[in-house]
Amino acid sequence: MAETYLDRAGRLAREVQPYVPGATLEEAARRATGGGPRIAKLSSNESPLGPSPLAVAAIRERARHAHYYPSASAPELGAAIARYARVRPEQVVVGGGSSTLMHAIVAAFTTAGGEIISVAPSFAVYGEVAAIHARAPITVPLREEDFGLDLLRLRAAITPRTQLIFLARPNNPTSTLISIAELEAVAELADDVGALVVSDEAYMEFAEAPARETALMVLRGGQPRWPNVLVTRTFSKAFGLADLRLGYAIGTPDTARYLRLANVKWPTGALGQAAALAALRDRRHLARTLAVVAEGRAWLAQKFARLGFAVAPRPQGNFIMVDVGSRGWTAPDFAAAVFRAARVVVRGDFSDRHVRISIGRPSENRRLLAAVRQLLESGPGRG
Structure with a gap:
């Protein structure tokens, strides 16, 4: 019997390990029992302050035109992003979230059987996207002692079949943050085999020195230092527009031109484009968000360390990673106990001993710490 469409699709069940997103607020509410405070969702790295009021107003205004098709290329938003990133508009590609753009990146710049490298632990979508497109996902472990990039291991993993590095x-x-110097070293290694390096900067706005560390530095000007670098970013995190699925990529004009050909048609709607334009204009709201995150990140990291937990060093995103195994907990048990004790959701399903905690509002951060102290008093497994 001839191979069927289901036979061909069956490889996805064998090869793809789907990324499992964190629980939504509604899902968490269904798990909660009894009364209590509003659920604090510190599990999905969302903005603690939500979207800009200007973005909300733009959505309301545009909603009455929802029956019209949006611009497929989003030129006004692309130009605004170019001003924000200090690049040329022809370098910008707007997409339906940076995760969606990753599918287009793989389609445009790799071929069947090619190898796609990422580090571990990291964003699991990289391997998922590689497998969906019948590329070989290769993972390189980070250094165990500080979760830094192991450049020697990465160099050893690169082969003539390497086509893309996330x-x-x-x-x-x-x-943790791979430095711009390390990024450029990877770009040089990738250039030797004709590979593209994607600097996924979903959280770069939250870094202590984003202007100094962004890979946009190597793409600015008439002659980019490393034309084989592509930057992806999102409006989901610092701009608080996760539900609208908006992202963008910035590369050389040539890279951007090819990526547009692989991008889906109408990757974003007019509602999202209007909201993103308004969010880019509201620099005050962005500054407040970044300040709340920076203060909360330092406070939480310090408090967890003083309670005897090992925290991944020098956190730069809007979250911290805590080794709860250092205090006798498993990650799933710790996350479940915190939720029962305080209705606070943290991410404890990606590791046996590490949890990821998003930075919330000060009151949410304090509620989390109070719950952790209570759990420590009762002992592991009895929260």
Whole structure:
């Protein structure tokens, strides 16, 4: 019997390990029992302050035109992003979230059987996208002692079949940052085999020195230092527009031109484009968000360390990664206990001993710490 469409699709069940997103607020509410405070969702690295009021107003205004098709290329938003990133508009490609753009990146710049490298632990979507497109996902472990990039291991993993390297900067879930110097070293190694390096900068706005560490530095000007670098970013995190699925990529004009050909048609709607334009204009709201995250990140990291937990060093995202195994907990048990004690959701399903904690509002951060102190008093497994 001839191979069927289901036979061909069956490889996805064998080869793809789907990324499992964190629980939504509604899902968490269904798990909660009894009364109590509003659920604090510190599990999906969302903005603690939500979207800009200007973005909300733009959505309301545009909603009455929802029966019209949006611009497929989003030129006004692309130009605004170019001003924000200090690049040329022809370098910008707007997409339906940076995760969606990753599918287009793989389709445009790799071929069947090619190898796609990422580090571990990191954003699991990289391997998922590689497998969906019948590329070989290769993972390189980060250094165990500080979750830094092991450049020697990465060099050893690169082969003539390497076509793409994904690096999350800052990295998710560790919140550590691969430096711009290390990124350029990887770009040089990739250039030797004709590979593209993607600097996934979903969390770069939260870094202590984003202007100094962004890979956009190597793409600015008439002659980019490393034309084989592509930057992806999102409006989901610092701009608080996760539900609208908006992202963008920035590369050389040539890279951007090819990526547009692989991008889906109408990747974003007019509602999202209007909201993103308004969010880019509201620099005050962005500054407040970044300040709340920076203060909360330092406070939480310090408090967890004083309670005897090991925290991944020098966190740069809007989250921290905590080794709860250092205090006798498993990650799933710790996350479940915190939720029962305080209705606070943290991410504890990606590791046996590490949890990822998003930075919330000050009151949410304090509620989390109070619950952790209570759990420590009762002992592991009895919260």
